[in-house]
Amino acid sequence: MDKVLVVGSLNMDFAVYMDRRPQAGETVMARSMKLVPGGKGANQAYALGKLGAKTSMIGAVGTDTFGEQMLANLEKVAVATKGIQKIAGTETGKAFIEIENSGQNSISVIAGANAAVDEGLVLAQEELFAQADAVVMQLEIPVPSVVAAARLAKKHGKTVVLDPAPARADLPDELWAQVDITKPNETELALLTGLPTGTEAEVVAAAKALIAKGVKNVLVTLGGDGTMLVTEDKVEKFPAYKVKAVDTTAAGDCFLAAFISQFTGSNFAEAIDFGAKASAIAVTRQGAQTSIPTVEEVENFH
Structure with missing residues (x-):
């Protein structure tokens, strides 16, 4: 897609690095902390821009340094x-964010100004919807x-992409009926549908439940097991690339x-292969945004 509009969240990430995350009632000594721009919406907008798509964003921030x-x-x-x-x-x-x-x-997320992204704020930017090829949203x-x-994206005939995270079970059918592509992981898929996703067959069945609500394409990310594409008439699986993970923050945002x-x-x-790389x-x-590669890095990755 050449022109993409992202409607979503912007967060400043307080990333804390430690050997392991504490259990309930336990104190753990951390090694370091970094402030890194994040938020699912901003992560995706940043990655799209860095990877060469003409990108615009709708969202909200406070009147502060962050x-x-x-x-x-x-x-x-x-x-x-x-x-x-x-x-x-x-x-x-x-x-x-605690990273082990x-x-x-x-x-853990505090919404802050993201909670002020109301319908009026979105509808006031109709020109941005008209200019885009695709509109990407999340649930922060x-x-x-x-x-x-x-609804506004469909009015203008745009491709609607939903990253359904943080996942919730009460999303309205009206939303699903307008989604062209959604990208849950298997845990999110289970929360969205109320169905088990412990096996590939169960993942397919849960994805088909979203298809039945009107979603055209379901991309289920399976971590090291790759990505599964489920549509009304086909199921395809694509491999992941094996690497040693240092920090999985924003990996899904980068993929999408x-x-x-x-x-x-x-x-x-x-x-999908480009996203996996x-x-x-x-x-x-x-x-989060500090981890996003350039187009050249992705193209040269093996």
């Missing part, structure tokens, strides 16, 4: 930020705003953005 840093980081990769509103008297969203040696993490902003964005940057409407295999590189680096 908000200014978030905007500046997006602008470094040519993301258009005029759709990102500064909400007076509100703090920029924050995420607190395996690269696995636990994340209010769900009614996501529904409004999907890289996929969209190469997707032309039908070339699923090539776009990009996310494989990202997990070998610390941080």
